[in-house]
Amino acid sequence: MEPYELTASEASKLIAERKLSCEELVRSTLKRIEEREPTIRAWTYLDPQRAIRQARELDKQPAKSPLHGLTFGVKDMIDTADMPTSHNSPVYFEHRPGKDAACVSVVRHSGALILGKTDTVEFASGGRKAATRNPWNLAHTPGGSSSGSGAAVADRMVQLAFGTQTGGSHIRPASFNGIYGIKPTHGAISREGAKMYSHTLDTVGWYGRSVADLQLVAEAFRLVGHDTAAPVDVKGLKVGLCRSPVWRKSEPAGRAALAAAAKRLEAAGAIVIELELPAPFGELNAAQETIMQGEGRAAFLPEYLAYRHLLHQDFVDKVEGAHGITPEALIAAYDLAADCRRTFDGLFGKELDVILTPAAPGEAPEGLHTTGDWAFNAMWTLLHVPCVGIPVGLGSQGLPVGIQIVGPRFSDAALLRIADACAPVIDLGGTIPHVESEEEAVAA
Amino acid sequence: MEPYELTASEASKLIAERKLSCEELVRSTLKRIEEREPTIRAWTYLDPQRAIRQARELDKQPAKSPLHGLTFGVKDMIDTADMPTSHNSPVYFEHRPGKDAACVSVVRHSGALILGKTDTVEFASGGRKAATRNPWNLAHTPGGSSSGSGAAVADRMVQLAFGTQTGGSHIRPASFNGIYGIKPTHGAISREGAKMYSHTLDTVGWYGRSVADLQLVAEAFRLVGHDTAAPVDVKGLKVGLCRSPVWRKSEPAGRAALAAAAKRLEAAGAIVIELELPAPFGELNAAQETIMQGEGRAAFLPEYLAYRHLLHQDFVDKVEGAHGITPEALIAAYDLAADCRRTFDGLFGKELDVILTPAAPGEAPEGLHTTGDWAFNAMWTLLHVPCVGIPVGLGSQGLPVGIQIVGPRFSDAALLRIADACAPVIDLGGTIPHVESEEEAVAA
Numbered sequence: 001m002e003p004y005e006l007t008a009s010e011a012s013k014l015i016a017e018r019k020l021s022c023e024e025l026v027r028s029t030l031k032r033i034e035e036r037e038p039t040i041r042a043w044t045y046l047d048p049q050r051a052i053r054q055a056r057e058l059d060k061q062p063a064k065s066p067l068h069g070l071t072f073g074v075k076d077m078i079d080t081a082d083m084p085t086s087h088n089s090p091v092y093f094e095h096r097p098g099k100d101a102a103c104v105s106v107v108r109h110s111g112a113l114i115l116g117k118t119d120t121v122e123f124a125s126g127g128r129k130a131a132t133r134n135p136w137n138l139a140h141t142p143g144g145s146s147s148g149s150g151a152a153v154a155d156r157m158v159q160l161a162f163g164t165q166t167g168g169s170h171i172r173p174a175s176f177n178g179i180y181g182i183k184p185t186h187g188a189i190s191r192e193g194a195k196m197y198s199h200t201l202d203t204v205g206w207y208g209r210s211v212a213d214l215q216l217v218a219e220a221f222r223l224v225g226h227d228t229a230a231p232v233d234v235k236g237l238k239v240g241l242c243r244s245p246v247w248r249k250s251e252p253a254g255r256a257a258l259a260a261a262a263k264r265l266e267a268a269g270a271i272v273i274e275l276e277l278p279a280p281f282g283e284l285n286a287a288q289e290t291i292m293q294g295e296g297r298a299a300f301l302p303e304y305l306a307y308r309h310l311l312h313q314d315f316v317d318k319v320e321g322a323h324g325i326t327p328e329a330l331i332a333a334y335d336l337a338a339d340c341r342r343t344f345d346g347l348f349g350k351e352l353d354v355i356l357t358p359a360a361p362g363e364a365p366e367g368l369h370t371t372g373d374w375a376f377n378a379m380w381t382l383l384h385v386p387c388v389g390i391p392v393g394l395g396s397q398g399l400p401v402g403i404q405i406v407g408p409r410f411s412d413a414a415l416l417r418i419a420d421a422c423a424p425v426i427d428l429g430g431t432i433p434h435v436e437s438e439e440e441a442v443a444a
Numbered sequence: 445m446e447p448y449e450l451t452a453s454e455a456s457k458l459i460a461e462r463k464l465s466c467e468e469l470v471r472s473t474l475k476r477i478e479e480r481e482p483t484i485r486a487w488t489y490l491d492p493q494r495a496i497r498q499a500r501e502l503d504k505q506p507a508k509s510p511l512h513g514l515t516f517g518v519k520d521m522i523d524t525a526d527m528p529t530s531h532n533s534p535v536y537f538e539h540r541p542g543k544d545a546a547c548v549s550v551v552r553h554s555g556a557l558i559l560g561k562t563d564t565v566e567f568a569s570g571g572r573k574a575a576t577r578n579p580w581n582l583a584h585t586p587g588g589s590s591s592g593s594g595a596a597v598a599d600r601m602v603q604l605a606f607g608t609q610t611g612g613s614h615i616r617p618a619s620f621n622g623i624y625g626i627k628p629t630h631g632a633i634s635r636e637g638a639k640m641y642s643h644t645l646d647t648v649g650w651y652g653r654s655v656a657d658l659q660l661v662a663e664a665f666r667l668v669g670h671d672t673a674a675p676v677d678v679k680g681l682k683v684g685l686c687r688s689p690v691w692r693k694s695e696p697a698g699r700a701a702l703a704a705a706a707k708r709l710e711a712a713g714a715i716v717i718e719l720e721l722p723a724p725f726g727e728l729n730a731a732q733e734t735i736m737q738g739e740g741r742a743a744f745l746p747e748y749l750a751y752r753h754l755l756h757q758d759f760v761d762k763v764e765g766a767h768g769i770t771p772e773a774l775i776a777a778y779d780l781a782a783d784c785r786r787t788f789d790g791l792f793g794k795e796l797d798v799i800l801t802p803a804a805p806g807e808a809p810e811g812l813h814t815t816g817d818w819a820f821n822a823m824w825t826l827l828h829v830p831c832v833g834i835p836v837g838l839g840s841q842g843l844p845v846g847i848q849i850v851g852p853r854f855s856d857a858a859l860l861r862i863a864d865a866c867a868p869v870i871d872l873g874g875t876i877p878h879v880e881s882e883e884e885a886v887a888a
Contacts, residue, residue, distance in 0.1 A: 098542030102640070105746035187643055190742045196546070196636040199643065222745065224771050298634045301666065302549035327668050327854035331789065338782030345775065410771035 003028035008159040009212035012066045022055040022069030026113060029071050033157045039138065041131040042152035044076045045083050046116035054113050061111075066216045068111030073152045073161035075145075076117040077124045078204070079193040080104055083114070087195055088122045088130065091307040101193025103162055103204045103221075110220040115158050118148025121371060123303075124164055125197045125296065127312025129368055134176060136399045140364040143173030144371030146207075150177040153207040154400075160217060161207045165381055166197045166292060168360075168374025170205040171404050174389030176364035176372065178400030180423070181207045182214045184412045186384035189221045198295040200334070201288065201381050211420045214388065218416055225413030232353075232414075232421040235269030240347070242275045242357040242406075245282040246375040251362030253395030254376075256435045258358050261392050261403045261426045265356070268425045275347075275355065281340055281379065287333035288378035293318060294325035294333070337382050344383055345408040354418050355406040359389050363399035380404070386412040388419040393432040401432060447472035452603040453656035456510045466499040466513030470557060473515050477601045483582065485575040486596035488520045489527050490560035498557050505555075510660045512555030517596050517605035519589075520561040521568045522648070523637040524548055527558070531639055532566045532574065535751045545637025547606055547648045547665075554664040559602050562592025565815060567747075568608055569641045569740065571756025573812055578620060580843045584808040587617030588815030590651075594621040597651040604661060605651045609825055610641045610736060612804075612818025614649040615848050618833030620808035620816065622844030624867070625651045626658045628856045630828035633665045642739040644778070645732065645825050655864040658832065662860055669857030676797075676858075676865040679713030684791070686719045686801040686850075689726040690819040695806030697839030698820075700879040702802050705836050705847045705870045709800070712869045719791075719799065725784055725823065731777035732822040737762060738769035738777070781826050788827055789852040798862050799850040803833050807843035824848070830856040832863040837876040845876060 003011065003025045014020035030048045037043055051071075058069045074080055077087045079097035086092045100108060108114055119130035121144045130147035134140040135155040142151040146163025150173030153161050163170040165183045174181030183205040191204050206217045219226050241262050243250075250258075266272045296318040303311055304319040317323065358376040365372050380387050386409075391402045405422065407415040447455065447469045458464035474492045481487055495515075502513045518524055521531045523541035530536045544552060552558055563574035565588045574591035578584040579599035586595040590607025594617030597605050607614040609627045618625030627649040635648050650661045663670050685706050687694075694702075710716045740762040747755055748763040761767065802820040809816050824831050830853075835846045849866065851859040 096542055098540055100746070102743070102746045106749060109746070109749040187739060188742060190640055190745065191643065192640040192743070196634055199631055199635065221742075295631060298632060298665075299546070299636070301634065302544070302546045302553070305550060305553040331853055335782065335786045338779065338785075341782075342779050409775055 004032040004156050007209040007213050008070050008216055009210060011070060011159060012216060015069045016063060016066070022058040022113065023052060025069060026051050026055040026071060029115070029158060036155055036157055040133055040135055040151050040155050040157065042118050042148040042155065042157060044086055044117045044119050044148065047083070051113060051115055058111060058113060063111060065110035065220055067107055067220050070112050070160060071115045071158045072107055072112045073115055073118045073149050073158040074104055075124070075149050075163050076120050077164065077195040078104060078162055080114060080117065083117055085117065088120050088128050090310045091303055099193065102190035104193065107217065107220055118152055118161060120147060121145035122312055123195055123197060124166065124169060126314035129371060131368070133368065134364050134399065136178065137397070140366050140399060141176065141368055141371050143176035143364055145169040146173045147371065149207055150174060150179065153177070153209060154179045159208070160213060163205050163207060164194055165203050165205055165377065166201045167288065167381060168377025171377050171387050171389045172360045172372055172374055174207060175359035175402035176400065178391045178402070179207050179209055180211060180214055181205055181389040182416065183381070183387045184223065185386045185410050188223055188410065188412055196299045198292045198299065200291050200295060203381065211416060211423045215416050218413060223412045224410055229413040229417045232417045234265060234421050234425055237270040237418065237421070238351060238353040239265055239270045239272045240275030240352045240355045241272050242277065242355045244357050244376055244379065245277065246285060249361050249373060249375045250358055252435065253362035253401045253432065254358050254360060256395070256432045257392040257401040257403055258356070259435045260432045261356055264425050264428070265422060275352070278343060280336060283336060284340055284379040284382055285375060287336050288382040290325055290329050290333040291382065293323040294330040297321060341383055341409065344385065348408045354415065357404055357406060359402045359404040363395040363397050363401055380406055384409055386415050388415055390419060390423050391427045393428055393430050395432060448476040448600050451653045451657050452514050452660055453654060455514060455603060456660060459513045460507060460510070466502040466557065467496060469513060470495050470499040470515060473559070473602060480599055480601055484577055484579055484595050484599050484601065486562050486592040486599070486601060488530055488561045488563050488592065491527070495557060495559055502555060502557060507555060509554035509664055511551055511664050514556050514604055515559045515602045516551055516556045517559055517562045517593050517602040518548055519568070519593050519607050520564050521608070521639040522548060522606055524558060524561065527561055529561065532564050532572050534754045535747055543637065546634035548637065551661065551664055562596055562605060564591060565589035566756055567639050567641060568610065568613060570758035573815060577812065578808050578843065580622065581841070584810050584843060585620065585812055585815050587620035587808055589613040590617045591815065593651055594618060594623065597621070597653060598623045603652070604657060607649050607651060608638050609647050609649055609821065610645045611732065611825060612821025615821050615831050615833045616804045616816055616818055618651060619803035619846035620844065622835045622846065623651050623653055624655055624658055625649055625833040626860065627825070627831045628667065629830045629854050632667055632854065632856055640743045642736045642743065644735050644739060647825065655860060655867045659860050659864070662857060667856045668854055673857040673861045676861045678709060678865050678869055681714040681862065681865070682795060682797040683709055683714050683716045684719030684796045684799045685716050686721065686799045688801050688820055688823065689721065690729060693805050693817060693819045694802055696879065697806035697845045697876065698802050698804060700839070700876045701836040701845040701847055702800070703879045704876045705800055708869050708872070709866060719796070722787060724780060727780060728784060728823040728826055729819060731780050732826040734769055734773050734777040735826065737767040738774040741765060785827055785853065788829065792852045798859065801848055801850060803846045803848040807839040807841050807845055824850055829853055830859050832859055834863060834867050835871045837872055837874050839876060
């Protein structure tokens with residue numbers, strides 16, 4: 001087994017035991033990139049020589065944390081002091097922000113090795129798409145806007161990577177690429193230094209190839225409960241199977257993945273109950289869109305004033321208010337979201353431990369002109385709740401499909417414990433059994 | 445009259461009519477700074493030669509907006525591409541962020557001349573205080589954390605300046621320095637590039653020496669309604685006199701200012717009614733503190749991990765959770781705030797046009813070790829509502845005292861129209877008449 005094939009947590013253990021050096025890990029990872037990057041096109045910036053020098057430095061130092069020496073990719077709309085941050089926009093071509101974003105700073109000072117920047121949708125928002133291809137089928141999108149991060153982790157070109165989610169930019173690519181991802185509770189980690197799109201929605205998350213990988217990073221961020229959350233047993237776990245108010249948008253592969261996850265959990269002793277969210281939750285996707293477009297108006301005003309000719313029309317439309325979002329609509333969306341957040345937290349307790357719900361409609365669509373539909377993510381982003389994406393297996397086209405589990409606000413560490421227990425049950429790989437009907441798909 | 449004495453809107457008119465050049469304005473302003481800065485100590489960075497060259501460039505160009513050629517100060521925790529951003533922290537001594545903050549970019553591309561950076565409290569949060577003195581009495585604080593911006597505008601060392609408010613860092617210094625200021629609706633302008641403290645609370649605002657000055661900047665930011673809000677008549681204006689739930693913290697000068705403002709408005713035909721906010725509003729100040737401290741934990745984690753030895757103990761405490769904020773307390777604070785926001789907006793309409801409330805307890809306290817008490821600001825920051833600070837006159841110590849008017853979310857442009865009508869009635873300068881009793885102070 002080559003070092004690049006190790007998960008972050010496997011490599012962390014070997015580095016701590018001095019059985020693997022940071023230099024060996026990064027050299028192996030860089031070799032993998034050299035082979036695969038011309039095909040996958042996940043990276044917008046790499047400096048292999050610098051990475052090797054950094055790895056050597058790390059080998060001289062005592063480990064600062066379990067992230068010591070692990071390779072990290074950074075979505076190219078998150079600032080890095082030593083690499084350009086281009087936002088997939090000609091406005092910021094080769095731009096050097098001069099300072100690490102908060103999330104980059106935290107993992108860097110925990111010993112992680114920032115390997116490079118990964119391609120994204122223009123400003124992680126709209127307009128230009130990433131050049132990145134889905135490692136499972138090059139004709140398909142890896143999803144977006146965390147396109148490069150998702151594909152790079154899936155293709156074992158890096159062990160961990162940051163993404164962000166405003167609509168469904170983080171958990172959807174996790175599903176499309178067959179990897180693990182967490183979108184934490186909004187505000188649980190600082191979003192400073194990630195390009196602003198919507199201050200109410202933008203959330204930094206990360207990808208790994210196991211739940212343990214995700215936990216390593218959660219520890220570096222000192223997420224509430226990371227050191228106290230108790231291990232979980234699937235037996236007796238109360239799982240709410242939530243088709244979500246946009247179930248009509250699911251595709252056969254997405255339905256099959258949800259059904260398979262539910263059946264596998266039930267077979268392992270979980271108590272799977274069908275959960276229908278109260279009616280107002282049906283309006284949350286529209287509210288998410290209102291807030292995203294409404295807040296995008298102020299977010300992109302600086303670029304509009306200075307470089308309008310370099311912006312995709314999407315951004316001109318946002319700033320000029322082409323979406324027609326009124327202050328009244330924005331306020332109504334804020335207030336609805338606040339109500340639903342409280343209601344949502346109240347669902348958990350005696351009757352419910354965790355929610356199981358689709359991560360994407362189905363397999364990644366064909367073509368790089370699209371990044372797929374974020375309908376199954378928008379609501380959770382607006383609810384500010386933590387979501388963990390877990391792979392289930394392959395759809396009929398041979399592309400991965402995952403599900404996500406969701407908990408109440410600030411239960412991130414506990415949710416990762418649940419994920420840790422559920423993942424071995426859910427993530428069986430192989431082709432997901434076909435589902436005949438909607439009834440079968442949702443029967444617990 | 446020297447050009448530096450002009451308000452922003454007066455200078456704007458003269459520049460538009462080509463009766464004043466940008467170079468004349470900046471040279472006069474720089475001369476004023478040269479005379480006064482050794483005494484006031486408002487600035488952390490100035491480059492006079494560069495400012496003159498920029499002014500000459502602006503004189504060659506057609507005006508981009510009414511801000512063309514006006515001088516702007518920037519609180520030194522807001523990024524500027526061409527000047528250091530030091531956050532009053534040794535961590536960021538002479539730090540060059542490489543990119544303008546969103547607010548700086550907007551006014552710069554509207555033609556404003558960024559003159560320099562103004563002193564602040566460490567990270568606009570705690571710890572180290574600004575060196576700035578109150579221009580009205582050098583032994584007193586100008587307030588904080590927008591200390592330098594408030595004092596510089598008051599002392600006519602600059603025409604306009606950015607501040608920020610997380611607790612009461614913007615409107616309180618407006619009151620202490622006898623100037624005008626607006627804290628817009630949270631999210632109405634982008635906070636990107638201003639140091640993160642609390643993502644729920646941090647709000648960029650600006651100072652001027654008249655309501656018209658504030659309106660010029662509102663126009664540059666295209667605040668909703670800036671081009672459609674109708675002029676307002678004081679006669680018949682329904683003003684809610686709100687002592688606020690922390691009235692016990694007011695001092696004689698603050699009570700006198702509120703009473704004087706109410707009486708003056710009433711004498712001009714306004715309908716002043718006493719307004720008591722519903723009981724839950726009494727818990728908002730505590731909720732603001734919970735959110736500020738709770739969110740500060742993630743905000744300062746990067747600096748804590750990398751430069752703990754250079755941080756004031758305040759920040760170590762925040763990150764280590766010395767305030768003991770639990771996720772449950774944070775969630776309760778979020779939910780309370782959301783409820784009160786909706787209730788607050790609902791107060792306006794037939795019965796109420798605007799709220800009149802203290803901007804600070806009283807005059808600026810003595811000493812530079814303090815920046816005064818933000819008790820009268822915390823609630824409004826958390827409510828996300830726009831606040832405009834208006835001077836009233838001088839207290840018994842000869843220091844200015846103002847009030848603030850407050851409207852519902854996103855009524856910024858309408859609130860500035862109300863301020864425009866009320867300011868000539870309220871802002872009479874001179875010593876504010878003494879108030880005998882609390883009853884007199886609050887009687888309409």
